[in-house]
Amino acid sequence: MKNKLFASLLSAGLLMSATSAMAAGDAAKGEAMAAPCAACHGSDGNSPSPMFPKIAGLGEKYLTNQLKMIRDGERNIPEMVGQLDGKSDQQLADMAAFFSSKSTQLAGAKDAELKLNSGEVVSALEFGEQVYRAGNLETKVPACTGCHSPRGQGNPPAGFPRLSGQYAEYIEKQLLAFRSGERSTDGEAKIMRSVAEHMSDAEIKAVSAYISGLY
Structure with missing residues (x-):
């Protein structure tokens, strides 16, 4: 089962790289359009x-x-409703190019004691590192490094996002959304949903905390 999941992740990444060609964005043009996003x-x-x-x-x-998914209503974020209306694909690419050209400021990881389903109390960061780098064979959770790299830098050509430095609270929220099916923007391959459905609350909280401290 685990081997099949890893194969699915790999094939999905190769497919995205090969078939999702798009026009390159212009960061200079995107800067002006991105001004309202600053709030x-x-x-x-x-x-x-x-x-x-x-x-x-x-x-x-x-x-x-x-x-594009937010503009087209495929991803529902209440705060973003109407914000991208009327924007062309090229304009969205320009905005993406602008923000992607900027450096991520590190959020910094905060450790805490975490109680596992077994009753064992562990360090959130230590357990999070274990899950991120090695996965969890018992719960069929693959390592996050396969798509997001050992340092959380992601895989830009394949469309896998950078995670390092992101707020732990936001990462946790998204993993919970993927697990529940509330968020389904991972395509037909269901990469993130296939991963998150096997993750416990403790695994999600721990890996989120660990990721926030990567750089």
């Missing part, structure tokens, strides 16, 4: 609050796809 995401894409994700350095391909 929530910061002028350079580094949100000042964990209520909103950092979008600096996420990767142009990934961010372009997410902006």
Whole structure:
């Protein structure tokens, strides 16, 4: 089962690289259009609050796809309703290029004691590192490094986003959304849903905390 899941992740990544060609964005043009985004995401894409994700350095391909899905109503984010109406694919690519050209400011990881389903109390960061780097064979959770790299830098050509430096609270929220099926923007391959459905609350909280401290 685990081998099949890894094969699915790999094939999906190769497929995205081969078939999802898009026009390159112009960061200079995107800067002017991105001005309204500053209220929530910061002028350079580094949100000042964990209520909103950092979008600096996420990767142009990934961010372009997410902006298109938000514009087209395929991804429901109440705060974004109407924000991208009327924007062309090229304009969204330009905005993505602008934010992706910026450096992500590190959020910094915070450790805490975490109680596992077994009753064992562990360090959230130590357990999070274990899950991120090695997965969990018993619960059929693959390592996150396969798509997001050992340092959380992502895989821009394949459309896998950078995670390092992101707020732990936001990562946890998204993993829970993928697990419940509330978020389904991972395509027909269901990469993230296939991973998150096997993750416990403790695994999600731990890996989210660990990721926030990667750089």
